[in-house]
Amino acid sequence: MKVKIRKMGNSQGVLIPKPILSQLGLEGEVEMEVVDDALVIRKPQKQARVGWADASRTLAQAGDDALVMGEFGNADDAGLVW
Template identity: 30%
Template sequence: MHTRLIRVGNSQGIVLPKKLLQQYHLTRAVDLRPTPEGLLITPAASPARQGWEEQMQATMAAGPVPEGELLEGFADAAFEESE
C-alpha cells in the first residue's frame, strides 16, 4: 500500500483507510515501535482502569459488604508481606 505524509500542525501524519483500521483494530490510540524494517503500528494497550466503572456499578448493585468481610484476610496478607 502506498500513501503520502500530510502536514498536521508542526508534525506530519498519514491517513489510514477505514478497512485497515477495522482489520487491525486500530481505534483512538496506537503504539508506534521502530523496527529494522520500518515503523510498526499496533493497537494501544487497554488503559489500566478500563472496566472499573462497570465493576463498581455491579458491586454497588450487590449491596453493602458486611464489615467483617470487608477486611477479611487483609491483615494476614499485610503481615506476611512485611516479614
C-alpha cells in the same frame, strides 16, 4: 499500498484508510514504535489485572465474596503459634 506523507500543522503524518483501521480493529489510541526499519502501529496492550480492585470492591459490597472452597488448613498448621 503507497501513501503520501502529509504536512499536518507543525508535524507530518500519514492517513490510514478506514478499511485498514477496521480490518485491524484500531480506534481511539494506538501504540507506535520503530522496529528495525519499520514503523509498527498496534492496539494498546491491556495491562494485567486492570479493573480487578474495582470488581473486588463491587463483589464485597454486594456480599457476593464468600469463599468458593471454604476454609481449609495445611497439615502442619496446628503446631504454628500466631
